[in-house]
Amino acid sequence: MDAQAYLAERTPLVDAALEAWLPAVTEPPVALHTAMRHLIFPGGKRLRPALAFAAAEAVGAPPARAVEMAAAVELVHTWSLVHDDLPCMDDDDLRRGRPTVHKLFGEAVAVLAGDALLAAAFEGLAHSVEHHEPARVAAALRDLAHAAGSRQLVGGQADDLAFPRDGATAAGVESVQRRKTAALFAAAVVGGARLGGGDGASLERLRRFADDVGVAFQIADDWLDRDVDEACSLVRVIGADAARARAESLLEDALAALEPFGARAAALRELARFAVWRDR
Ligand code: GRG
Numbered sequence: 001m002d003a004q005a006y007l008a009e010r011t012p013l014v015d016a017a018l019e020a021w022l023p024a025v026t027e028p029p030v031a032l033h034t035a036m037r038h039l040i041f042p043g044g045k046r047l048r049p050a051l052a053f054a055a056a057e058a059v060g061a062p063p064a065r066a067v068e069m070a071a072a073v074e075l076v077h078t079w080s081l082v083h084d085d086l087p088c089m090d091d092d093d094l095r096r097g098r099p100t101v102h103k104l105f106g107e108a109v110a111v112l113a114g115d116a117l118l119a120a121a122f123e124g125l126a127h128s129v130e131h132h133e134p135a136r137v138a139a140a141l142r143d144l145a146h147a148a149g150s151r152q153l154v155g156g157q158a159d160d161l162a163f164p165r166d167g168a169t170a171a172g173v174e175s176v177q178r179r180k181t182a183a184l185f186a187a188a189v190v191g192g193a194r195l196g197g198g199d200g201a202s203l204e205r206l207r208r209f210a211d212d213v214g215v216a217f218q219i220a221d222d223w224l225d226r227d228v229d230e231a232c233s234l235v236r237v238i239g240a241d242a243a244r245a246r247a248e249s250l251l252e253d254a255l256a257a258l259e260p261f262g263a264r265a266a267a268l269r270e271l272a273r274f275a276v277w278r279d280r
Contacts, residue, residue, distance in 0.1 A: 001268070007046055011046045011084075014074060039078050039100075048188040051188045056192045059202050061194045177214070185189060186211050
């Protein structure tokens with residue numbers, strides 16, 4: 001099955017959880033709840049949820065075992081997009097082909113909607129203790145909180161905003177990308193495998209896989225935006241061809257980490273290739 005077909009097949013699974021977790025738009029505060037759902041539905045590619053499902057499959061579990069991880073990661077991702085689009089950050093008018101949350105609902109509601117999406121992620125994931133070992137759920141919560149926090153996603157964003165135009169190095173760019181983008185990929189994959197019952201050695205291999213795929217995904221994003229002048233972009237620092245070569249080399253490393261999983265990791269392999277070769 002190719003990645004697009006896998007994404008299409010798994011998206012209804014995560015969407016059902018998101019639908020159940022998020023308050024209805026009729027529930028007060030109506031503007032806040034409408035704003036929370038605005039970017040979630042119909043949503044984007046749902047790549048991070050698909051990675052969580054595929055990771056559960058890689059350790060021999062049915063994909064549904066990872067549904068709470070998939071939904072939680074998508075909520076954290078969407079929080080970061082809502083806040084990233086704000087005037088004080090990237091100041092974007094469009095996201096997922098639609099007006100950004102602050103454009104439709106105002107800045108204050110957008111800040112609050114992002115905050116509430118983040119909280120909803122942890123509330124929903126915590127509920128998975130109803131059908132998973134508590135220690136696995138606690139570890140998944142810990143990893144997701146770490147990935148979202150100041151040492152990973154938020155810290156990566158802080159360094160991205162302050163990224164120097166002069167004297168930038170490839171290592172400096174990759175350090176930001178590992179935190180801003182790859183950390184959430186790793187939380188999705190490791191968390192999906194954790195809830196799928198994976199052992200420690202499998203989780204460690206999958207973490208290396210996801211970390212490399214996450215950086216390669218971000219480099220591919222920079223490559224697709226190669227005409228945009230971004231300070232923290234590998235394309236700007238080493239050029240488009242060298243950046244593409246680096247993404248391909250990271251993809252090779254990622255695929256090598258999957259070797260012991262054999263056919264069970266077929267979906268992860270397809271998603272990794274898609275992350276690097278997608279056209280948007
Ligand atoms: C402001 C809290 C805060 C965090 C900002 C993750 C992040 C940090 C900002 C998001 C903006 C951005 C360009 C991040 C890099 C990751 C990325 C390319 C996101 C887009 O991911 P896709 O392509 O989007 O998977 P869809 O819409 O398909 O889910």
